[in-house]
Amino acid sequence: MHLGHHxxxxxxVSADAHRPDGTRRALRIGLGxxxxxxxxxxxAALCRALRQELSLAVVTNDxxxxxxxxxxxxxxxxxxxxxxxxxxxxxxxxxIRDDISANLEAVxxxxxxxxxxxxxxxxxxxxxxxxxxxxxLVDAQVFVIDVAGGDDIPRKGGPGVTTADLLVVNKxxxxxxxxxxxxxxxxxxxAQRGDLPVVFQSLRGEAGVRDVADWxxxxxxxxxx
Amino acid sequence: MxxxxxxxxxxxxxxxxxxxxxxxxxxxxxxxxxTDTASLEEFCRGRLHTSGAVAASLAxxxxxxxxxxxxxxxxxxxxxxxxxRAVARRLGRQLVRxxxxxxxxxxxxxxxxxxxxxxxxxxxxxxxxHAAGLGPExxxxxxxxxxxxxxxTAVVRLLGLDPFEATAVLARLAPDVDRVARDAVxxxxxxxxxxxxxxxxxxxxxxxxxxxxxxxxxxxxxxS
Ligand SMILES: Nc1nc2c(ncn2[C@@H]2O[C@H](COP(=O)(O)OP(=O)(O)O)[C@@H](O)[C@H]2O)c(=O)[nH]1
Ligand SMILES: [Mg+2]
Numbered sequence: 001m002h003l004g005h006h007x008x009x010x011x012x013v014s015a016d017a018h019r020p021d022g023t024r025r026a027l028r029i030g031l032g033x034x035x036x037x038x039x040x041x042x043x044a045a046l047c048r049a050l051r052q053e054l055s056l057a058v059v060t061n062d063x064x065x066x067x068x069x070x071x072x073x074x075x076x077x078x079x080x081x082x083x084x085x086x087x088x089x090x091x092x093x094x095x096i097r098d099d100i101s102a103n104l105e106a107v108x109x110x111x112x113x114x115x116x117x118x119x120x121x122x123x124x125x126x127x128x129x130x131x132x133x134x135x136x137l138v139d140a141q142v143f144v145i146d147v148a149g150g151d152d153i154p155r156k157g158g159p160g161v162t163t164a165d166l167l168v169v170n171k172x173x174x175x176x177x178x179x180x181x182x183x184x185x186x187x188x189x190x191a192q193r194g195d196l197p198v199v200f201q202s203l204r205g206e207a208g209v210r211d212v213a214d215w216x217x218x219x220x221x222x223x224x225x
Numbered sequence: 226m227x228x229x230x231x232x233x234x235x236x237x238x239x240x241x242x243x244x245x246x247x248x249x250x251x252x253x254x255x256x257x258x259x260t261d262t263a264s265l266e267e268f269c270r271g272r273l274h275t276s277g278a279v280a281a282s283l284a285x286x287x288x289x290x291x292x293x294x295x296x297x298x299x300x301x302x303x304x305x306x307x308x309x310r311a312v313a314r315r316l317g318r319q320l321v322r323x324x325x326x327x328x329x330x331x332x333x334x335x336x337x338x339x340x341x342x343x344x345x346x347x348x349x350x351x352x353x354x355h356a357a358g359l360g361p362e363x364x365x366x367x368x369x370x371x372x373x374x375x376x377x378t379a380v381v382r383l384l385g386l387d388p389f390e391a392t393a394v395l396a397r398l399a400p401d402v403d404r405v406a407r408d409a410v411x412x413x414x415x416x417x418x419x420x421x422x423x424x425x426x427x428x429x430x431x432x433x434x435x436x437x438x439x440x441x442x443x444x445x446x447x448x449s
Contacts, residue, residue: 066443087448089245090382099240101319 026117027223030133032124032160033144038170039123040068042144045209047077054118057082057110061092063125082114092125100137129158140219146171151180154188162192166215173202230357235367242319247379247447252435254383262390265380269373273401275429277372279303280347281365281409282424287351288364289413293336299421300345306433308440312449318343330356365409369402379447
């Protein structure tokens, strides 16, 4: 991160920490992971948990519908002008990694129209275990898997599981029903990730998204420090 | 001659947002007009000689140094569909970002200043070519090539068309691309002498109509 530095000329190119007017831009956090693991549900829960204390917005990258954005709109987790759907031509991983221009535009337009923002959540429409975000687009990334996808996913690894700034193992409420061994998943995740954090959560449980929200608050404190 | 820079700008992986657009192919597939390799070739040929020729001329004129503001108005006037005008500006904005990172240049900075929401993509492409040390012919080639390679790539995803066949279509269209690029350069020089109004104004009504319908679909694979 190049704090204190910004690109010359009228607008930032990509990851610059400052907007063209010199103010600090919002922290951008990406959420990726396989289809159906609970990324959109986590985004929705984060919005509900954080919207009183932060100015935030969401960018979704859908595969071929606007399903995720529609869900968030229907659930009214944020006012509609704070939710933008990026269309990805069936290539969500391209939009978040290889050619981030559409996502950068979406983020910048949100800052222009509803800003100033503290936080932008960027969800990548379900891809596979190799989907990771470009550092030019997000400052930190969360990889969401679930216990129903099989408890050997942490062991298998892949760039999302091993390198994400936060690994979320979601739907722990289902573990007894699908026969997933949470202890083993935790041990495998530790082996793959070393000191990088892992959160086990159930959005159906009382604690809900609390640990992830706390992690986001800590990232934000570091970003604005 | 700056051939290596041309390859960078013309590369389909140049990160300027093109991957999310089908150039009207998705609408044509849905309408049943684009079903196989033969109809892909006809679709691309039609696009190349209509909106493709206009885009290549605009790009060549911008690379030649003509006023981007006037060219942008000319592009607006030559694009009846509001949906296509919006797409052209969005892609122009994405292209200017990538181009500024690759070839910092005051003409690109000026484009961002004058068109914060994006100028028409062919105009930006011409200025980007200039910034990269390329000429009007290079800009016209880039524009004409991407005008047919975009739909060909999209149709591989939309129809599961054999990618070798799709590439062979592009190879067969190469002489047409040569001709369109050559004509575009001539048109740009004439515009420099006689005014921007002399640029070609061909259009493809089905592309315009299809784009309007496509923009209203609730479910689609491509942004345009
Ligand atoms: N049982 C259970 N279901 C969940 C949990 N989190 C999400 N879901 C459900 O899982 C399904 C997929 O969630 P979604 O957020 O759309 O997944 P995405 O494709 O990763 O965005 C939805 O039906 C959610 O309600 C959880 O913690 N426990
Ligand atoms: Mg989702």
